[in-house]
Amino acid sequence: MPLDPETRAQLVETMRRFVDERLIPREAEVADADAMPADIIQEMRDLGLFGLSIAEEYGGLGLTMEEEALVVMEVGRAAPAFRSMFATNVGIGSQGIAIDGTAEQKAKYLPGLASGAIIGSFALTEPEVGSDAGSVRTTARRDGDHYVLNGTKRYITNAPHAGLFTVMARTDPAVKGAGGVSAFAVEAGVPGLSLGKPERKMGQQGAHVCDVIFDNCRVPAEALIGGREGQGFKTAMKVLDKGRLHIAAACTGLAERIIDDMVGYAVGRRQFGKAIAEFQLLQGLFADSKAEALASRALVLDAARRRDAGEDVAMAASCAKMFASEMVGRVADRNVQVHGGAGYIRDYRAEQLFRDARLFRIYEGTTQIQQTIIAKALIAEARGKAGL
Structure with a gap:
């Protein structure tokens, strides 16, 4: 409620x-x-x-x-x-x-x-499987009352701290694509599950990722989410639609904070006898950033309300994630520019937020994947109207 x-x-x-x-x-x-x-x-x-x-x-x-x-x-x-x-x-x-x-x-x-007693982690991406989630190669073979998992998951957020992994694995090798993929709830510490070394990243220090490796990892049959094989891809897509709106909201909030930092710095920084906020070329950067952040906020909240109303928002979620993640990258870049040399110095935070923002265009589906989802939805809609 x-x-x-x-x-x-x-x-x-x-x-x-x-x-x-x-x-x-x-x-x-x-x-x-x-x-x-x-x-x-x-x-x-x-x-x-x-x-x-x-x-x-x-x-x-x-x-x-x-x-x-x-x-x-x-x-x-x-x-x-x-x-x-x-x-x-x-x-x-x-x-x-x-x-x-x-x-x-x-x-x-x-x-x-x-x-928060358990940290959850979502193990989908693999060394050769990222955006094409239906091509999962990690396998889950039924063996009596257990499944035996084998494979490697890559760039898994919070894996070093996780107590529970939602793992996408192929239960039916005869079924190519998404239909053979199932989802499992796998507890940390089970024999056959190990972690790779934490990755050193461009940004977002304090958020940790690493490989999750399954080597004849036996999990009880009850770990199969929903108790049905072949539903994992559908589960992942339901989760990702919601997650994309969450990411879009985070991008919006970060952009709004960066705009505050940008304008605040420009008001206090003086050149040629006046605050650099008075320079019209910088004012254009402020205006573009604010308009884009407001548009992102409206887009995210509209899609969120529609999801709450029970509508299918797959395309809207992709639009929101694509726009918001690209938008915050532009705003973060402008912030560095407004700071000038200070934007390249760690103490001013502009460079950190610039690096932090870059990841948003990659995870939960890259910008290019969002474009593909949106385009396919539009094409299907047009064909439906034309009776094709």
Whole structure:
């Protein structure tokens, strides 16, 4: 059930204060240490951030998509590593179970995911499988009351901290493409599951990724999400539609924060006897950034409301993710330009946010994949109207 307007406003304001007072002041610490402070993680748990999208009956906040987007826009104003800490629990790390899991799977895992006691991770990407999710090569062979998993997953967010992996694996090698892929809830620590070394990344220090390796990893048959083989790709697509709106909201929030930084710096920085904010060429950068951020906010919230109303928003989610992720990259680049030489110096944060923003155009489906999804939907729509 949606929150009443007053409660929703209080939630958004609480998140804004948390970002301003607790997260932004510690960005440099997180980036330098490449680690998330334990006290910040606990505060996130206390605020319910790990369970934003999980139903109240399992200990979550049970927010609508629109409410989640509004919260994420606030949290997204801080360096993206903070959001990444809990985002897999909110999205791809829990929603496969929340949407398609059995009653037993939901009862077993969702309370821990909602509280943050369990960190969830979504294991889809492989060394030779990224955007083409239907070409998964990791296998899951039925062996009595178990499945035996073999394969490697790559660039898996939060894998070093995860207690639970949602794993996409091919259960039917005779079925090519998406139909042979199934989803599994695999607990960390089971024999045959190991982790690669944490990757050193361009940005988003404090958010960790690594390979997840399955070597004759035996999991009980009850780990099959939903209890049915061949549904994994469908589960992944349901999760990714929601996740793309979440990412688009995060991009919007980060862009809004960067605009504040950009204009704030320009108002205080003087050249030729006046604040550089008075220069019309820079004002054009401000105006373009603000207009694009407002457009992104409107696009995300419109798609979120439509999803809450039960509409199919696959194309709208792709539009939002594509636009917002490209937009925040442009805004981050303009911010470096407005800062001039200072934009290349770490103390001013512009260079860090520029690097942080770059990843948004890649994960949860690259810009090019979003373009393909949108184009195919438009073509199908046109053919339908023409009766072709």
